[in-house]
Amino acid sequence: xxxxxxxxxxxxxxxxxxxxxxxxxxxxxxxxxxxxxxxxxxxxxxxxxxxxxxxxxxxxxxxxxxxxxxxxxxxxxxxxxxxxxxxxxxxxxxxxxxxxxxxxxxxxxxxxxxxxxxxxxxxxxxxxxxxxxxxxxxxxxxxxxxxxxxxxxxxxxxxxxxxxxxxxxxxxxxxxxxxxx
Numbered sequence: 001x002x003x004x005x006x007x008x009x010x011x012x013x014x015x016x017x018x019x020x021x022x023x024x025x026x027x028x029x030x031x032x033x034x035x036x037x038x039x040x041x042x043x044x045x046x047x048x049x050x051x052x053x054x055x056x057x058x059x060x061x062x063x064x065x066x067x068x069x070x071x072x073x074x075x076x077x078x079x080x081x082x083x084x085x086x087x088x089x090x091x092x093x094x095x096x097x098x099x100x101x102x103x104x105x106x107x108x109x110x111x112x113x114x115x116x117x118x119x120x121x122x123x124x125x126x127x128x129x130x131x132x133x134x135x136x137x138x139x140x141x142x143x144x145x146x147x148x149x150x151x152x153x154x155x156x157x158x159x160x161x162x163x164x165x166x167x168x169x170x171x172x173x174x175x176x177x178x179x180x181x
Contacts, residue, residue: 047072049155053175055084057096059167062089064096068157068175076104080116084171091127096120096171100141100161111148117141120163139165153179 049070056063066084073079080102086094100118107113120139125132143161150156155177163169 047078048180049177050180051155051157051175051177053082053084053157053173055086055171055173057084057086057094057169057171059169060086060089060092060094062086062094064094066173066175068177070102070177078102078104080118084173093125093127094122096122096163098141098161102145111146113146114144116143116145116159116161120165122163122165122167122169124167137165137167139163139167143171147177150176155179 047070051068053066053068054063055066064084064086066082068080068082071079078101080098080100082098082100084096084098086096098118098120100116102114102116104112104114118141120141121136122139123134123136125134141161141163143159145157145159145161147155147157156174157177158172158174160170160172163171
């Protein structure tokens with residue numbers, strides 16, 4: 001049996017559960033994108049930051065690259081959406097879109113520690129012998145992170161979160177955030 005076929009047969013069952021072309025999935029994505037646009041448009045009052053990140057997912061066992069955005073609601077609470085695209089492995093491509101809330105619970109010197117919780121949308125595409133199938137899965141994120149100012153306009157960020165879904169996964173990420181204000 002070819003190596004790719006062995007891996008493809010062991011792809012988690014959630015790949016076959018939800019068809020991303022259904023009306024329900026399109027509605028969920030539309031609501032998510034509109035919510036993100038509204039928050040971004042109204043974000044001119046709060047503290048805004050954006051930057052790149054590097055991540056590692058325990059389920060796919062591969063690195064990913066992405067972008068993170070922070071919008072400060074107040075001194076302790078912020079909205080933090082991000083997108084991660086994982087490198088292809090064994091003809092399988094993964095990506096995830098997260099909308100998390102952060103609550104800063106401790107500050108020590110110039111470091112801030114926060115808890116996070118939010119929603120995760122995970123997408124998977126499997127290519128096999130010229131054919132491909134794709135699917136998506138909704139989940140819940142729980143985790144924690146730390147941020148430290150590196151300059152007056154640049155923050156370093158490290159985060160660990162666990163996604164609860166049919167494709168449970170621990171994601172560890174590090175990145176930089178540039179102050180947009």
